[in-house]
Amino acid sequence: METRLKREEPARLVIADDHAFVRSGIKVMLSGEAGLRIVGEAADGQEALDICGRERPDLLLMDVRMPRMDGLTATRSIKRSFPEISVLILTMHENEDYLLEAVKAGAAGYVLKDAPQDELVTAIRKVLEGETTLNRRLATRLLKRLANDARGAAAPRTGVERIAPAQALTARELEVLEHVALGQTNREIAEEFVISVGTVKNHVEHIIAKLEASDRTQAVVRALELRLIDFPRR
Amino acid sequence: MTAPGQRDFTYRPFFEDAPDGMLMVSEGGRLLDANPLACALLGRTREELLRADLRAVADPTDRAWEEALSERGVGGARQLRFVGRGGGAFEAWVAFTRPARASDRQFGLIFRKLAGDGAGSEARNNAARVDGVLFENGPNPIILYEAGDTICYASPSVERLLGYEPDELTGVSISDVVHPDDLGLAARETQKTASVPGRQPLTLRYRHKDSSWVRMDSMATDVLHDPDVEGMVIDGHDVAERGQEEEAPRRGERRNLMLVSDPTRAMTVLEPDATFRYVSPAAQRALGYAPEELVGRDALGYVHQEDRRQAREILETAIRQGSAAEVSAELRLEHGDGSWHHFRMKIVDSPDGPGVGALVAELKDVTEQKETEEALRQSEGRYRAVVDQTNEGVYLADAGTMRVLEANKALQETLGYTEEELRRLTLYDLVADDRAGVDEYVRRTLQEKRSHIDERKYRRKDGSLACVEEYAGIVPHEGTEVLCVVVDDVTERKRTEENLRRSLGVLLALREAGQVLGSTLEAEEIVTRLLMIMRGVSGLTAAVISVENELGQPRIWREVGLEGLWRRARYAPQAEEARRAVLDAGEHQLFRLRGPESSGQLVGLCLPLRMKDRIAGVLEAYGPESLAGEDAVEILRSLAAQAASALENARLYGELAERERRLADLIGQLFTAQEEERRRVAYEVHDGLAQVAAAAHQHLQGFARFYPPGSEDGRALLSQALELVQRTVGEARRVIANLRPTALDDFGLGTALRIEADRLRAEGYRIDYENNLGEDERLPVAVETALFRITQEALTNVRRHANTRRVRVTLDRLRGRVHLNIRDWGRGFDPEVPRVGDGPGERVGLNSMQERVALLGGSFLVQSRPGGGVLVTVEVPLSPEDPDREGDPIASRDRM
Incomplete structure (x- = not known):
């Protein structure tokens, strides 16, 4: 992701929504934004999947309720086939149950359709930068739910078992991960640890890579699933 | 037998008096002569024998005769069997005499009777005793007779006393010789036999050949303990020589006096006019008088007036008949102490009798016996009266023959038989049971001597059955034991x-x-x-x-x-x-x-x-x-x-x-249709209006970026326009949530309720929401919808009426049922009192809650009291009895 920021060419976006006027509305809102380029549009989940195979975009703006294949199903498929593609859910629903479902399906973030332009752009950029797009309140509840789910899943097993990730995280990385799980931004983490934002970014990059996640949200989800971190206390 | 007779005469005394039976037999087997002993042993007269053949006396079943006759004279004595008069056979030792001359076509046969079959020496002994008796040639006549009363021997002295040739008496019945009145005595004497020691001779009257009566003291002797002979010897000597008639009464009197002196017998001698002549000491004691009080007085005077005629008749009869035989009567005599005693009076001699020539009466006091009998008779009478009058049937039955012996009236009435008819019946006829059952019952009763009260059925004469309670016992009856059965007819009671x-x-x-x-x-x-x-x-x-x-x-x-x-x-x-x-x-x-x-x-x-x-x-x-x-x-x-x-x-x-079921179906359909409509509208708003509004918001923002308002007013207008559009989206969201929250379909009841709770909380309510189901647990769609709507309704009521901000919603699952409680701490109401100001919607609210629950087969309860808040309790089974009701057309599970 750092590479996306460092490279000169703009991030490639695909919009999936069954309503053409919504797609055009998004396009209008994003037009003129530096470094963002709409490379495709899909009217349903299946089409979105097809375009991802063709275009390999950096980010997908995905509606949930669509004919043929809904957004969550499509998200799951895309994350399975193209884990490097980030998905940002675009929805009318404003409660966290939907957000939770979206994150579980592999989405990196969640934006309401009637969000102000700058909110949408920020969300896109944060995802592209590996930042979480969740606000803290939602994040806390989300993570609590995820932790519960993970415990529930682990319950049949005996003892507390930590599943080794592909590559072991360093102690520092785990500390950073716990703060990421709390919904803190890189800057907040940097201030807490009294280190530079760049260093935090580096840590997060490593964490995402080691956990084979597409973004920091998915990294937290993965870490909770693997029981690398506990439910954030703060 | 002329010439031989002459010659034979030489041997006659020997022949006549021989100690053995002797027969002269012709070669053809005819009997030519028989000595008296032979006649006696064979039980025939000489004349009878002389008309007969040897075959008549030789037992034809004895095959030894043939051999003996063919070899006669050669062998010694041998044992052969003779047949007596009555067919009785006896064994005897037989010797054959050789004829004196060859021309003599006759032979002699000498035989001696044996006591038992082949009992050699003992038989000879007994024979010797017979000899001893028979040939004791004493002065007394000896008459030998068999048990059949036939005289088979009379000793020669008989002729002197009775005028008969001895042969004349042989074969004659003893009853022809002894006085008829004395026959009883004779028979008794014979029965006593010789086993009774010290007997007195008995005076019997014998008929002389000239028809006069000769009294002879006689004593019977059992000659042989030989059953074949069973003979009696009457050894008699005359007590009244002919021509000494006067002396006879005297001697008789002496004997009778001796008789009446017997201290154990109460004897009286009466004159023909019934005055006492003599009263024996025993009689004095019995009557309770001294002799001088009685002798010379009229005996009839002591007899009870009612018995006097009878007494007189008896005495007259005894005098008239001159009999010493059984003439007796029971009489009441006045005792010396003035009481009446019962006596059995027996006349043992009469003026013409063999004794004293006077009336001899023997008295026996039977008062005690009489009283006992009377007591018995009375008790018997009482018993009989009780038995006859009782309502219970009583009968006696012979345990052997099962025959009914007696039956009382009650039984007769119960069974419909007369007593005579009952007497012809047996237990088998009466008891309605099979033979084996009756036998077993009688056997058990006899064994235990009594029975237990038992229920049994008896057959009536008309064939119907009588139900009885029966008790049987064993009672003595005429010397034997019989069943006494008491039956109580309980047919009526049973009925x-x-x-x-x-x-x-x-x-x-x-x-x-x-x-x-x-x-x-x-x-x-x-x-x-x-x-x-x-x-x-x-x-x-x-x-x-x-x-x-x-x-x-x-x-x-x-x-x-x-x-x-x-x-x-x-x-x-x-x-x-x-x-x-x-x-x-x-x-x-x-x-x-x-x-x-x-x-x-x-x-x-x-x-x-x-x-x-x-x-x-x-x-x-x-x-x-x-x-x-x-x-x-x-x-x-x-x-x-x-x-x-x-x-x-x-x-x-x-x-x-x-009808109700159809109505419920209708309601169910109504709810379903309503729900479906709401959902349709919700999604329409979601997919249409909301999207358009959102898109408008996006476009407006896009437009504003390209053409930003140049003035403050323009910016204000823009932001107002943006806000309005966004509000439109918000309104759409609210409408959707109110119509049918998509979360209910997408995440289930638990989540949908949490969202509701969150909404209320956002409005400032203090809501406890407790979901004890699993986080993602899904219930049947119909249940989720109903419980969600009920909660919505209840919360609406809280918002409208409760005047409180405190609410608790709990969702539980217990034993296959979902429990939903909505509790508020508001002002509550009195369920008994219809609430004033309730709009029709209010009722619809509660009613629809109830209907929803009823459709799911659950229970619905609203509890409240003024000031105490309201508790709505809902219980719904998770597996409804009627699976049809589970079907909810809103089955789509698509998310968001």
């Missing part, structure tokens, strides 16, 4: 008991019928129970309830006990006709069926099942004759009427239930 029991049964059954028929609305159950009850009440065998089918044909609906009837009994013409008649006329029908062969007769009863104005069915009952009774018919009619009304109720209820 009464039975009737009572039946009445009680009927009452209970009617009560039960009332309860059953009133407590159930299941037609099937009514009918089944009714049939059981009817069977219990009236003892019927089978019952059938038929109803008419569409074609108007009665068809069996329910039945009990049909297997107890013979095949096709119900299809007998009478039964078919009765059913038809009941359906047509509505009146009950009684008929009788005769089954094949031994199956007997059956009573059938058909009753109408009348519902309102029509006859819906027929009740048929089959059973014994008792079913035809007025009571039975009445009971069954009553039961049928009850059943009919219960069935009518059941039918109405069934219709009502059906």
Whole structure:
């Protein structure tokens, strides 16, 4: 992701929504934004999947309720086939149950359709930068739910078992991960640890890579699933 | 026997007096001569023997005779069997004499009787004793006679005393010789035999050849203990020589006095005029008088007046008949102490008698015996009176023959027999049990000497059975033990008991019928129970309830006990006709069926099942004759009427239930349709209006970026426009949530309720939401929808009326049921009082909650009191009994 920021060419976006006027509305809102380029549009989940195979975009703006294949199903498929593609859910629903479902399906973030332009752009950029797009309140509840789910899943097993990730995280990385799980931004983490934002970014990059996640949200989800971190206390 | 007779005469004395039996036999076997002993031993007179053949006296079964006769003279003595007069055979030692000359065509045969078969030496001993007796040539005459009273020997001295040749008496019956009046004495004497020591000789009168009577003291001696002879010897000597007639009475008197002096016998001698001549000491004691008080007085004066005539008659009879034989009577005599004593008076001698020539009467005081008898008679009388008057039947029966010996009146009445008829019957006839049963019963009674009170059935003369309680014991009766049976006829009691029991049964059954028929609305159950009850009440065998089918044909609906009837009994013409008649006329029908062969007769009863104005069915009952009774018919009619009304109720209820079910279906459909409509509208708003509004918001923002307003007013207008559009989106969201939250479909009840709670919290309510189901647990769609709507409704009520911000919502699952509680701490209400100002919507709210729960087969409860808040409790089964109701057309599970 750092590479996306460092490279000169703009991030490639695909919009999936069954309503053409919504797609055009998004396009209008994003037009003129530096470094963002709409490379495709899909009217349903299946089409979105097809375009991802063709275009390999950096980010997908995905509606949930669509004919043929809904957004969550499509998200799951895309994350399975193209884990490097980030998905940002675009929805009318404003409660966290939907957000939770979206994150579980592999989405990196969640934006309401009637969000102000700058909110949408920020969300896109944060995802592209590996930042979480969740606000803290939602994040806390989300993570609590995820932790519960993970415990529930682990319950049949005996003892507390930590599943080794592909590559072991360093102690520092785990500390950073716990703060990421709390919904803190890189800057907040940097201030807490009294280190530079760049260093935090580096840590997060490593964490995402080691956990084979597409973004920091998915990294937290993965870490909770693997029981690398506990439910954030703060 | 001329010449030989001459010669023979030389040997005659020897022949005559030989100690052995001797016979002269011709070569052809004819008997030529027999000596007296031979005659005696063979039991025949000489004349008889001389007319006979040797074969007549030789036992033909004895084969040894043939050999003996062919070898006669060669061998020595041998044992052969003779046949006596009565056919009695005896063994004897037999020697044959050689003829003196060869020309002599005759031979002698000498035999000596043996005591027993082959008892050699002893037989000879006994024979010697016979010899000793027989040939004791003393002065006294000896008469030997057999048990059959035939004289077989008389000693020569008989001639001197009685004038008979000895041979003349041989073969004559002793009764022809002894005085008829003395025969009894003679017989008794004979019976005593020689075993009684120290006997006095007995004076018997013998008939002289010249027909006069000669008294001789006689003593019988059992000559031989030989059963074959059984002879008696009367050794007599005359007590009154002819020509000494005067002295005889004197001597007799002496003897009689001696007789009456016997200290143990109460003897009196009476003059012919019945005055006492002599009273023995024993008699004095018995009568309680001194001799001088009696002698010379009239004996009849002491006799009770009522017995006097009888006493006189007896005395006269004794005098007239001159008999010493049994003349006796029972008389009351006045005792010396003034009391009356019973005496048995026996005349033992009379003026013409053999004794004293006076009346001799022996007295025996039988007062005690008499009193005992009287007491016995009285007690017997009392017993008999009791037995005859008692209400219980009493009879005596011989335990061996089982024959009825006596029976009292009660038994006669109970069984309908006369006593004579009963006496001809046995226990087998009376007791209604098989032979073995009666035998066993008698055997046990005899063994235990008594029986226990037992219930038993007796046959009456008319063949009917009598139920009795019976007690049997063993009593002595005429010297033997017999069964005494007391029977108490309890037939009536039994019948009464039975009737009572039946009445009680009927009452209970009617009560039960009332309860059953009133407590159930299941037609099937009514009918089944009714049939059981009817069977219990009236003892019927089978019952059938038929109803008419569409074609108007009665068809069996329910039945009990049909297997107890013979095949096709119900299809007998009478039964078919009765059913038809009941359906047509509505009146009950009684008929009788005769089954094949031994199956007997059956009573059938058909009753109408009348519902309102029509006859819906027929009740048929089959059973014994008792079913035809007025009571039975009445009971069954009553039961049928009850059943009919219960069935009518059941039918109405069934219709009502059906209507209700349809209504519920309608309501269910209504809810479903409403829900579906709401969802359709919700998604329409979501997919249409909301999207358009959102897109408008996006476009407006896009437009503003490209054409930013140049003025402050422009910016204000823009932001106002943006806000309005966004509000439109928000409104759309709210509308969707109110119509049907998508979360309910997408995440389930738990999540949907949490969202609701969150919404209220956002409004400032203090909401406890407790979901004890699993986080992602899904319930049946219909349950989720209903519980969500109920919660929504309840929370709306809280918002509108409760005037509180504190609410608790809990969701639990217990034993397969979901429990939803919504509790507020608001002002509450009195459920009994209709709330003033309630709008119609209010009622619809509570009613719809209730309806929703009812559709799911759950329970719904609202509890409240003024100031105490409201608690709404809902319980819904998770696996509804009726799976049809689970079907909710809103089954789509698509998310968001």
